[in-house]
Amino acid sequence: MGMFNRKPKKPSGQAKPDPIEEFWQWWERNQHSITDAIEKGTLNDYVEPLTGRVQAIDPRLAFEFGPGVESQHQLTVTAEGDPSARSAARRWLNQAPAADTTWSFFDMRQAAAVISKLHIFGHTISLRDIQVATEPTTTGLSVGLYHPVFSQLSEAERTQLTFIALDHCLGEEVVSIWLDGIDALPAPPAESVDLSELPGIVAEVRKRNSNDEGISWLNLKGETPQGPVVVSVLGRLNSAVNPHLDHYVGVTVGFQDAHPVYELEDKITAMFSGHGMPQRGMIHSGMMVASEVLLDQRLRTMHFYVDSTTDLEYQIRAVVQQWRDGEVLINAEYDPGWHNVQHLRV
Template sequence: MIFRRRRKDDPVAAIDAFWAWWATARPRAERQITGDADDRLIAEIGALVSAIHPELEWEFTAGTASRHLLVVSACGDPALRSLAERWRRAGPAPDETFGYASARQGSPDALDGGHLSIAGHELDLDELRFSAEPDEERDCVHVEVWHPAFPSMPDGARNQVAFLSLDWLLGEDGVEIWVGGIEAITTPGATLTGPELAALVAALDPADGEPRWRAMSGTVDGHPVVAIAQSPLRPARWPGHDLHVRLEVPYHRRDGNGLPTKEALADLHALEDHISVHADGAVVVAHETSDGLRTTHLYADRPAAAHALEPLISSWPDGRVRLTVTPDPAWEQIAHLNP
């Protein structure tokens, strides 16, 4: 196995320091939420979150299963999403008073009766309207956002309202996974209310929970390549899985194009099924096949999950399976498979 070290140490100590502090500071947080202002508490939380990473943000908000929710957010940065998830996993279990989340949560009724002051305008959020254009190739929707005040607002403010409203309705992960392009428009035409848009996006997630796969083909260096990938191929679907695991599996039996014969493909599928069943903390997200080599892409949530794959591939009869593990929180290693 090849394991490439991170250039910087993981912020494990900073995460541990946060939760050690929270164990004693939580009563102060409960008083803060009920109206007992504590500027020192706010400053302390900000400093502890910044120590994990300076680009992370945090907030208290209303919960669902718990009355209150403490959120540490990557603010849409996929390179930080797994770090926020590691913060959450290291914390205590939720209870009636406090829950914990690594992304801002959405609510279909988030805009009801809401108002927003921005760029000198007072917006009634109930007046926001949306349109959603399905993109079947990417398993997402492109969303347009309209408000009667948009024509008189600067571009930056319109765009800010568009992104904020989608985060409030769908949650940060919902936007990251299911929304493609976002555009703030100044011409009436969008007709969906916030709850209608939220219901439409929720319906994109398969009810049976089974993964969807998308097939692709092309050529590399003159050799045909066929590939399949889970869709949508977004890291927010598997927060915390930030280690790219690349398995390069050789096969001898191939046709004139270098692709596996029927018999070889059956053996490759059997190996992949074996890996999928026994992998703990790793998920198969894509395959590429070309010129006698089948490359399987997995993402793991911890180094031990990657090491656990070694005995599963050790007996492959067509030669040595090369396994490479690379830190990749933004999933850049498979960007070419994501339309």
């Protein structure tokens, strides 16, 4: 008999206005005026209406304008590192128009083209003076940053400056996915590199832990109170990998023969079909991020994340209810930070 932790949510019949769709309709009407306002120095006239429309999507989001790399200007709507708000920012980006010579759009801060100076906390800080200590982790990198001005800043200010410098150097997405420990150091490290060298170091880490399909998977073995376990897991288990996949679905099945379990997995992952979007290319509605097999108990748990705006949880439940080879347990909940799989992070 199958066990289910709660009733599946069925799609609501009452459609509410989509604040993301409303944002882009407003943008289409006003983008030329905003471009002119940047040239005239009157962009402040649009701060209030933009703030209202961004916060209607999610009050935790912030926006900023900046010079573009392949376009004249760029608009970034960011969750500012908050995993629980990233899905809203990514959905905003997924509905963005294609970039052109005037505008491009991002949901995470991009790396700056040049390592420059910051005017912050009453100081003019040259990012070229930052020293970086690096330590490889299993699939990522831990870093510690030091700047002489740290002695004049509070702990909170040192931490904030550290993250600003890393976003400036690497971009918010790379920082979120590939960096593990991040520290503001109280003294110069014994061994260090310049901040400008960090992108190359991280690029090597990414290369070692990626393949043609993206981030590599790891196969691990361990012991639990229930006996030996075999784990397959995405090498970088972070919601920034696919922020719009914010709903967790864990499927545990008992089995006698492994082959039908793989067939079940294939049936589920086949639901995660992609669709093209102007700004992000092919967008998938779900992904498997890990699996665990308790060998003695012959139980396999598959960990999925899906887009909460779809009915994929309902579809997965319908498929799993047909399982007849052993017990079934489904655990599902809204989990934009991917907390349900952090025990598997390496």
